[in-house]
Amino acid sequence: MLAGKGQQAVMAAVGMFDGVHRGHAFLLRTLACEASRAGMRPLALTFAHHPLSILNPDLAPRLLGGVEQRCSYIKDTFGIDTDVLGLDAVGLKMTAAEFLETISRDYGVKALLMGYDNHIGSDRCTGADLLGSTFPVIIAPPYPDVAVSSSAIRDAVCRGDIEKANALLGHNFTVEGAVVGGRRLGRTFGFPTANIEPSEPDQLLPSDGVYAVDVILDGSRLRGMANIGKRPTVGGDERTFEVHILDFDGDLYGRVLDVQMISRLRDERRFESIGELAAQLALDRDAAVKA
Numbered sequence: 001m002l003a004g005k006g007q008q009a010v011m012a013a014v015g016m017f018d019g020v021h022r023g024h025a026f027l028l029r030t031l032a033c034e035a036s037r038a039g040m041r042p043l044a045l046t047f048a049h050h051p052l053s054i055l056n057p058d059l060a061p062r063l064l065g066g067v068e069q070r071c072s073y074i075k076d077t078f079g080i081d082t083d084v085l086g087l088d089a090v091g092l093k094m095t096a097a098e099f100l101e102t103i104s105r106d107y108g109v110k111a112l113l114m115g116y117d118n119h120i121g122s123d124r125c126t127g128a129d130l131l132g133s134t135f136p137v138i139i140a141p142p143y144p145d146v147a148v149s150s151s152a153i154r155d156a157v158c159r160g161d162i163e164k165a166n167a168l169l170g171h172n173f174t175v176e177g178a179v180v181g182g183r184r185l186g187r188t189f190g191f192p193t194a195n196i197e198p199s200e201p202d203q204l205l206p207s208d209g210v211y212a213v214d215v216i217l218d219g220s221r222l223r224g225m226a227n228i229g230k231r232p233t234v235g236g237d238e239r240t241f242e243v244h245i246l247d248f249d250g251d252l253y254g255r256v257l258d259v260q261m262i263s264r265l266r267d268e269r270r271f272e273s274i275g276e277l278a279a280q281l282a283l284d285r286d287a288a289v290k291a
Contacts, residue, residue, distance in 0.1 A: 001049075001230060003259055007108055008039075008040065008041045008108075009039075009040045009041070009108060009110040009111075010035075010040060010041050010042075010043045010107060010108045010109045010110060010111075011031065011035040011038060011040040011041070011042055011043070011109070011110070011111040011112070011113060011138075012031075012042075012043045012044070012045050012103060012107065012109045012111075012112055012113070013020070013024060013027055013028065013042075013043075013044055013045070013112070013113045013114070014044075014045045014046075014085075014089055014103075014112070014114075014120060015027075015045075015115075015217070016046060016047055016050060016051075016069070017044065017070055017074065018048050018050070018063055018150040019064035019065060019150050019169055019173075020070055020073050020074060020077070020168045020169075020171075021148055021149075021150065021153060021168055021170060022072060022143070022148050022168065022169065022170040023143040023145070023148040023149065023272065025077075025078070025170055026140075026143045027115055027140055027143070028042075028044065028074065028078045028080055029078065029112070030113065030140045030141075031044070031080065031113045031140075031291075032078060032079065032080060033147065034113055034138055035111075035113075038111065039153055040110065040111060041081070041108070042080045042081070043081055043082070043083060044071075044080050044082045045082070045083055045084075045085050045103065045107065045109075046067065046070060046071065046082055046085065047067070047084065047087050048067040048084050048087065048167050049087055049202070050063065050202075051087065051092060052193045053087075053202075054087060054088065054089055054092060057094060057177035060202075061150075061151070061154055061155065061204070062151060062154065062202050062203065062204035062205075063200055063202045063203060063204060063206055064153060064154065064157070064169075064173065064178065065174065065175075065200060065203070066176060066199045066200030066203065067084055067200075068102045068199070069174070069176045069199070069200070069258075070082075071084070080100075083107060083157055083267070085103075089189065092122065092192070093122050093127075093275065094121060094122060095121045095122055095123045096120050096121030096124075096125035096129070096130065097121070097133070098121070098124055098224075099120055099121050100112065100120075100130075100135045102247070103241070104135070109139065110136065111135075111136040111137070111139045112127075112130075112135065112136070112138070112141075113136050113137075113140055114126070114127035114130075114139055114140065115127075115139075115140050115142075115143075116139055116141065116142050117141060117142075120264075127177075132250070143231070145267050146290050147168070148168050149168075152163070152168055152171060153165050153173075153280050154167045156168065157173060157204055157205075157206050158204070158206070158207060159207060160206045160207040160209055160211075160264045161173070161264070162206060162211065162261045162262065162263050162264055163263055165261075166261070166262075171258035172214065172261060172262065173206075173260070173261045173262045174258050174261070175196065175198055175203060175205065175241070175258075175259045175261070176198065176199045176256065176257070176258050176259075176261065177196040177197050177198040177199050177203075177241070177257060177259070178196070178199065178201070178254065178255070178256050178257075179194040179195065179196060179197075179252040179253050179254060179255050179256075179257060180195050180197045180198050180253070181195065181253065190278060190281075191244050191278070191281050191285075192244065193227070193242035193243060193244045194242065194243045194244075194245070194252045194257065195226075195240060195241070195242050196241045196242065196243055196259060197241075198256065199256065204253075205228055205241060206228055206261060207228070208228050208229035208230070208267070208268045209227075209228060209229065209264055209266060209267050209268050210225060210226070210227050210228075210264075210265045210267075210268065210284050211226045211227075211228070211261055211262070211263065211264050211265060212224075212225055212231070212262040212263045212264075212265055212287065212291035213225060213226045213243060213260060213261055213262055213288075213290040214259075214260040214262060215243060215245050215257055215258070216257065216258040216260065217245075217252075217255070217257060222245050222247075222248060223245075223246050223288060223289060224243050224244055224245040224248075224259075224288065225241045225243070225244050225246070225265065225281075225284050225285060225288040226241065226242065226244075226259060226261070227240075227241075227242050227244075227268065228240075228241050228242075228268070229268035230268075231268075232268070232269070232270035233270050233271045233274070233277045234277075236275075241259075242244055243257070243259055244281075246285060246288065246289065262288075262291050263291045265284055265288065265291070266284070269281050
């Protein structure tokens, strides 16, 4: 979004905002408040990919959600527009001064809101470093809960501790993805599943197991259960993410679903027969209803 003549001056916050957790929410609400006070338009500038995916791909983390999902959540929840900054090796070499000049020119940014411990530019300037510059910088106060971070949430998700992840996020951990073709084995024993392919290629998924989930479909919230793993009872050899929506009968192929993780029900395991698996799934269904 290039700035033009007559457009309202912009106050921006810059970050990955991965997961848009409670700490991010605090910063974004501060941005909205400070921008309104200054008569500016608030704008969140984010990245499609983690900077480490260019700087050191081996260390780049899996993401808590895709960029479109992130931007939609920020707009719907905080009423703040977003723009996605291009990310390449050249851009990552910009100093803070060069970066500020770029976002001022390209996005009409006239003031920057920074977290108290954030930094920008290859010279890793903090808000305190920039207070003496000609570019107006506002430093947001610290968020009271220091335990909230994207890395802490990733750790909880990896361990399957969805309740902790959701508490740190302030909302349900959500995987967005399209329903793709599968082996259709579940329907043969009463539990048809939708095979989900996440929209974000670097999407982080919880550890293998069975989970209670809510599926958002056409604005409705439907309870379901998800299996993440290799489906050892039916001879699976690839890790999949499958969702069974309770009391639903319809064709979902090609649809994009938001799958909100609620709680972990059990580990994935191999059963001696399809009948034994179906009996366990019936118990899982009852547990998912109560979750």
